Amino acid sequence: MKVIVNVSLKAGVLDSQGKAVHHALESLHFNNVSNVRVGKQIIFNLDESDEKKAMADVTKMCEDLLANTVIEDYAIELIK
Amino acid sequence: MKVTILQFPGTNCEYDTQHAFKSLGANTEILWHKSEVVPKDTDLLVVAGGFSYGDYLRSGAIAKFSPVMQAVTKYAKSGGKVLGICNGFQVLTEAGLLPGALKRNESLHFLSKHHHLKVVNNDNIFLEKLHNGDIVNIPIAHHDGNYYIDEDGLKELYENNQILLKYCDEEGNDKNPNGSVDSIAGVCNKEKNVFGLMPHPERAMEKLLGSNDGIKMLQGFLQA
Known part of the structure; x- marks a missing residue:
């Protein structure tokens, strides 16, 4: 299956890149934008057919490496 | 006195650090991360600055899985003294040996300049040659030096005197170059044997190069 992990700064943690992007969008006259967050996406294939097992594996990957849970949240998407 | 200096692929301050400690009379060894x-015989283990693994994913995130890091964790947990400078500080927070995390600078710019720092707690081996309130002039050179810790963690740092240094101006007034929580430039663990800071004391060893305030900091380690 295909795995997509989205990592972004936690809600309470100031996202300077998001702020800079927001300002840039405003300077392009997109004045209807708010709450911009910049994150990263990690995509890979996982050789695992059991969804439960896959979720457990990817969660462990996120906790150990893909996200720094002191400052970041992660969201996992599994695509069969 | 033996100082062991860690070297990952992408580390670039190991020879400056070696030069600094040698000039203070220490024996030094550079240790490749595969060890x-x-x-x-190590009395002090230094995780030197640089860009381990190209800062891929996050600064310090890949280095924490290097073979040597298990030994470093064991060494630290058994009371061994560890100092992380710049990328070394990032590695130690990623490895969970120091609290908090380092984010991208608030300005999003890479900062490379001299900066003043105020000594906040000298009741530890690293800063005991200095006094609380002393102001030192030490270079900073980082992109991800914006120290973050949540409110409970910050309270704990204050309660246990774990904040080592804060950024300030020449007079000691608050001046924050990178957005760090409470202008924190360096912290230690509760047990006060693991130290981390973003500024580079090893680059402040000679007046000719702008400052020798790093001498008093690094000397603290050499008397034990």
Whole structure:
């Protein structure tokens, strides 16, 4: 299956890149934008057919490496 | 006195650090990250600055899985003294040996300049040659030096005197170059044997190069 992990700064943690992007969008006259967050996406294939097992594996990957849970949240998407 | 200096692919301050400690009379050894042990005679282990693994994913995130890091963790947990400078500080927070995390600078710019720092707690081996309130002039050079810790963690840092240094101006007034929580430039663990800071004391060893305030900091380690 295909795995997509989205990592972004936690809600309470100031996202300077998001702020800079927001300002840039405003300077392009997109004045209807708010709450911009910049994150990263990690995509890979996982050789695992059991969804439960896959979720457990990817969660462990996120906790150990893909996200720094002191400052970041992660969201996992599994695509069969 | 033996100082062991860690070297990952992408580390670039190991020779400056070696030069600094040698000039203070220490024996030094540079240790490649594939080593699975910390040399037995090590009195101080330094995780030097640079860009381990190209800062891929996050600064310090990949380095924490290097073979040597298990030995470093064991060494630290058994009371061994560890100092992380710049990328070394990032590695130690990623490895969970120091609290908090380092984010991208608030300005999003890479900062490379001299900066003043105020000594906040000198009741530890690293800063005991200095006094609380002393102001030192030490270079900073980082992109991800914006120290973050949540409110409970910050309270704990204050309660246990774990904040080592804060950024300030020449007079000691608050001046924050990178957005760090409470202008924190360096912290230690509760047990006060693991130290981390973003500024580079090893680059402040000679007046000719702008400052020798790093001498008093690094000397603290050499008397034990």
